[in-house]
Amino acid sequence: MKRLAARQYIDGVLAGNRVVLARAITLVESELERDRELACQVLDACLPHTGRTRRIGVAGPPGAGKSTFLDRIGMHLIEERGESVAVLSIDPSSPVSGGSILGDKTRMQRLAAQERAFLRPSPARGHLGGVARRTREAMLLVEAAGFENVWIETVGVGQSEIAVRSMTDFFLLLLIPGAGDELQGMKRGILEMTDLVAIHKADGDNVGRAELARKAYESGLHLFRPPAGGWLPRTISCSSLTGENIPAIWEIILEHQRQQTASGAGAEQRRRQSLDWMKAEVQEMMEAEFRRHPRVAAALPGLERQVLDGACTATHAARRLLELFHEPQRDGHSRKDQ
Numbered sequence: 001m002k003r004l005a006a007r008q009y010i011d012g013v014l015a016g017n018r019v020v021l022a023r024a025i026t027l028v029e030s031e032l033e034r035d036r037e038l039a040c041q042v043l044d045a046c047l048p049h050t051g052r053t054r055r056i057g058v059a060g061p062p063g064a065g066k067s068t069f070l071d072r073i074g075m076h077l078i079e080e081r082g083e084s085v086a087v088l089s090i091d092p093s094s095p096v097s098g099g100s101i102l103g104d105k106t107r108m109q110r111l112a113a114q115e116r117a118f119l120r121p122s123p124a125r126g127h128l129g130g131v132a133r134r135t136r137e138a139m140l141l142v143e144a145a146g147f148e149n150v151w152i153e154t155v156g157v158g159q160s161e162i163a164v165r166s167m168t169d170f171f172l173l174l175l176i177p178g179a180g181d182e183l184q185g186m187k188r189g190i191l192e193m194t195d196l197v198a199i200h201k202a203d204g205d206n207v208g209r210a211e212l213a214r215k216a217y218e219s220g221l222h223l224f225r226p227p228a229g230g231w232l233p234r235t236i237s238c239s240s241l242t243g244e245n246i247p248a249i250w251e252i253i254l255e256h257q258r259q260q261t262a263s264g265a266g267a268e269q270r271r272r273q274s275l276d277w278m279k280a281e282v283q284e285m286m287e288a289e290f291r292r293h294p295r296v297a298a299a300l301p302g303l304e305r306q307v308l309d310g311a312c313t314a315t316h317a318a319r320r321l322l323e324l325f326h327e328p329q330r331d332g333h334s335r336k337d338q
């Protein structure tokens with residue numbers, strides 16, 4: 001796609017122009033080196049206009065109803081509270097043409113049609129680290145465009161919840177009532193970082209089972225999740241079909257925000273998140289630089305094979321690669337040319 005000038009991206013985003021915002025997100029998602037420089041320019045100019053947006057993460061297993069829930073609560077925010085809403089998603093497992101994007105289009109139909117909503121599916125290429133970086137940057141752009149709330153949705157595959165937690169103020173876990181011991185199958189690490197467990201689809205025949213599941217989480221949650229910044233994690237049951245407890249969930253999020261603002265824990269969390277992001281960026285960039293190095297790239301497949309065959313230890317192979325990386329280059333090319 002044809003690029004705009006930096007100034008056009010910046011002015012468009014700051015004016016809240018959604019077409020330019022979408023193009024700016026495409027720019028930060030690009031892997032091309034020259035796009036990267038332009039993207040950094042745009043992000044730097046946008047940064048002073050970020051930080052005032054509520055950042056909310058939503059995770060849950062496939063089919064828990066996350067998209068349907070976001071449509072419902074997003075419409076509540078727009079229609080009843082006069083707010084604006086952006087929804088970004090992280091789904092490192094889905095290819096570009098994957099079902100979840102098509103699914104999202106139909107599940108968030110009402111929200112998608114709103115003037116004060118902005119929906120963006122996951123950047124599908126690459127590993128989680130890259131996807132997370134692009135989502136963070138997309139989040140900053142959405143904030144600079146003036147959205148009051150940004151929701152980051154992720155499908156429950158493990159690592160991606162940690163990425164979402166690391167960029168949001170509030171973390172909501174959507175679950176559906178299942179058979180047997182509710183806490184059994186749940187990863188402890190995810191519960192530890194959850195601010196609210198919502199048992200979803202509490203409608204029709206499910207109401208009773210949802211309440212049982214909620215009670216199980218209520219009594220178990222304090223074992224997993226020590227209060228962070230004075231916040232005691234909550235549980236609730238809800239339905240996006242009937243709208244039951246959707247406004248109540250929003251009230252809990254607002255209460256959390258008030259409490260975290262008053263105690264200073266909210267600002268502290270954001271500061272820590274920025275620092276963690278920088279560290280992740282350094283790692284990411286170092287690794288990319290390392291893999292781009294011509295002699296490292298040339299030796300890597302052979303060494304990987306040797307490690308697989310047991311002909312060489314992993315430590316030895318890693319040291320060898322580092323030696324190659326540090327050896328002065330004699331081929332006259334700079335690393336960037338490769």
Ligand SMILES: Nc1nc2c(ncn2[C@@H]2O[C@H](COP(=O)(O)OP(=O)(O)OP(=O)(O)O)[C@@H](O)[C@H]2O)c(=O)[nH]1
Nearest residue numbers: 062063064065066067068100107155201239240241
């Ligand atoms: N009964 C009931 N069904 C619901 C509710 N919310 C969503 N569903 C249904 O659950 C199914 C999955 O909904 P989605 O919103 O696509 O779920 P998701 O968690 O976003 O799914 P992935 O993005 O694929 O992980 C759909 O068939 C919805 O109609 C609800 O509150 N009650």
Ligand SMILES: [Mg+2]
Nearest residue numbers: 066067100104
């Ligand atoms: Mg979904």
